[in-house]
Amino acid sequence: MPPLVLDNFPSTPGKVKLERNNYFGRMSHRWHTSSLTNPLLWLFGLASLAVVLLLLLNSLDGYGYSVVHIGSTWGGAQWEKQVRLSAHPKRRENKVVLVTGAAGFVGMHVSLALKKRGDGVVGLDNFNNYYDPSLKRARRGVLENHGIFIVEGDINDAALLKKLFHMISFTHVMHLAAQAGVRYAMENPSSYVHSNIAGLVTLLEACKSAEPQPAVVWASSSSVYGLNTKVPFSELDRTDRPASLYAATKKAGEEITHTYNHIYGLSITGLRFFTVYGPWGRPDMAYFSFTKDILAGKPITVYQGPKEMDLARDFTYIDDIVKGCLGSLDTAKKSTGIGGKKKGQAQYRIFNLGNTSPVTVPNLVNILEKLLKVKAKQHIVAMPGNGDVPFTHANITLAHEEFGYRPTTDLSAGLKKFVRWYLSFYGADGVNRS
Numbered sequence: 432m433p434p435l436v437l438d439n440f441p442s443t444p445g446k447v448k449l450e451r452n453n454y455f456g457r458m459s460h461r462w463h464t465s466s467l468t469n470p471l472l473w474l475f476g477l478a479s480l481a482v483v484l485l486l487l488l489n490s491l492d493g494y495g496y497s498v499v500h501i502g503s504t505w506g507g508a509q510w511e512k513q514v515r516l517s518a519h520p521k522r523r524e525n526k527v528v529l530v531t532g533a534a535g536f537v538g539m540h541v542s543l544a545l546k547k548r549g550d551g552v553v554g555l556d557n558f559n560n561y562y563d564p565s566l567k568r569a570r571r572g573v574l575e576n577h578g579i580f581i582v583e584g585d586i587n588d589a590a591l592l593k594k595l596f597h598m599i600s601f602t603h604v605m606h607l608a609a610q611a612g613v614r615y616a617m618e619n620p621s622s623y624v625h626s627n628i629a630g631l632v633t634l635l636e637a638c639k640s641a642e643p644q645p646a647v648v649w650a651s652s653s654s655v656y657g658l659n660t661k662v663p664f665s666e667l668d669r670t671d672r673p674a675s676l677y678a679a680t681k682k683a684g685e686e687i688t689h690t691y692n693h694i695y696g697l698s699i700t701g702l703r704f705f706t707v708y709g710p711w712g713r714p715d716m717a718y719f720s721f722t723k724d725i726l727a728g729k730p731i732t733v734y735q736g737p738k739e740m741d742l743a744r745d746f747t748y749i750d751d752i753v754k755g756c757l758g759s760l761d762t763a764k765k766s767t768g769i770g771g772k773k774k775g776q777a778q779y780r781i782f783n784l785g786n787t788s789p790v791t792v793p794n795l796v797n798i799l800e801k802l803l804k805v806k807a808k809q810h811i812v813a814m815p816g817n818g819d820v821p822f823t824h825a826n827i828t829l830a831h832e833e834f835g836y837r838p839t840t841d842l843s844a845g846l847k848k849f850v851r852w853y854l855s856f857y858g859a860d861g862v863n864r865s
């Protein structure tokens with residue numbers, strides 16, 4: 432049996448680290464002989480023991496590893512009613528989609544788009560604290576207003592997934608839950624393994640056993656191109672030289688999904704997103720944190736590549752990404768497995784979803800300065816060796832041929848929409864007004 436490791440943080444640990452519980456350590460010096468005769472203290476002690484035992488039981492997942500499901504609130508008649516209602520499609524021909532990471536940036540937008548066209552949508556999210564969970568809760572509020580319920584739970588929770596697939600015949604899974612961020616992988620490597628590897632496998636296990644098996648569309652990343660220098664990046668290019676652990680876990684995900692396609696007949700589509708930005712975006716990304724800091728009059732750090740070369744990204748606006756996600760779902764063929772066994776060859780696809788027009792980071796800053804009407808205090812430094820790559824540039828021919836993917840929003844237009852949202856949500860002083 433694998434060793435029991437007790438971690439005191441959410442199953443997908445975030446940036447905010449919880450302190451280890453040293454309750455007994457702190458209390459022990461207060462105990463002395465007279466305490467033993469105090470019935471109130473005995474009662475308190477027994478209650479604490481019961482809580483610890485419950486936590487321990489809750490912490491064991493199917494593999495004998497410990498996963499503490501803090502905030503896992505699923506189950507019960509009312510919960511089931513909410514799930515079924517949310518999953519209900521408008522018409523028989525509509526899809527029924529499980530969206531993992533639904534309280535995330537891309538997850539929120541994709542869920543809304545699916546619901547608006549009549550698909551049944553059930554969200555799943557563990558609301559971890561990698562970035563401010565209040566933003567995730569605000570996104571959940573938006574989804575709730577549109578009749579979308581988010582199950583609070585983790586993709587590593589096999590029992591929860593089994594229950595969901597038992598209750599609902601999902602036609603598709605849009606798997607967007609992940610540990611994101613390129614540079615954070617050096618700070619918290621295990622969170623990438625936990626979500627992007629272990630969580631992915633747990634989810635695929637549930638999909639392969641489901642009756643019927645859903646078609647799976649999931650978020651890979653442009654970062655898999657790693658040290659590739661041939662531009663624009665094509666799906667046929669090398670992806671065996673990742674520059675970060677984040678990229679390595681996404682590349683591993685592409686290979687793991689391939690095995691589930693090969694062995695169990697799961698229909699798989701992997702989407703390599705290129706630096707997605709827009710309203711309701713991720714606060715850890717450069718365009719978002721630059722906006723916050725520029726408005727606060729704080730300096731921003733702009734990285735430069737070798738020989739003072741500007742870094743560049745194929746920044747892709749969220750609405751274009753949503754179109755790519757829906758196009759992928761709509762062209763995904765059915766999985767072929769029954770009873771956990773493959774019955775025929777199933778579809779396996781990988782697509783770039785980028786904008787095809789890279790913009791340098793100093794240009795990104797220029798656009799933000801104009802939109803915010805504030806001059807940025809820039810601190811220009813050499814790109815640290817922490818997983819970054821100098822540039823990205825997508826070739827989108829495959830996605831265009833397969834489902835007519837054609838991005839339509841350039842960085843200036845997209846950032847204008849982002850800044851408008853940012854100011855309405857946080858205000859110029861950065862205080863959340865939702």
Ligand SMILES: O=C(O)[C@H]1O[C@H](OP(=O)(O)OP(=O)(O)OC[C@H]2O[C@@H](n3ccc(=O)[nH]c3=O)[C@H](O)[C@@H]2O)[C@H](O)[C@@H](O)[C@H]1O
Pocket residue numbers: 611612613651652653654704705706707715716717718732733734735742743744792819821
């Ligand atoms: O396409 C992806 O697959 C990834 O896209 C995104 O990663 P990146 O493209 O690295 O975006 P982002 O951090 O916004 O940095 C943008 C630029 O600003 C530069 N950058 C960054 C921070 C800073 O302080 N200074 C700076 O110059 C930085 O050097 C870079 O040149 C997602 O976060 C990631 O989860 C994944 O989805």
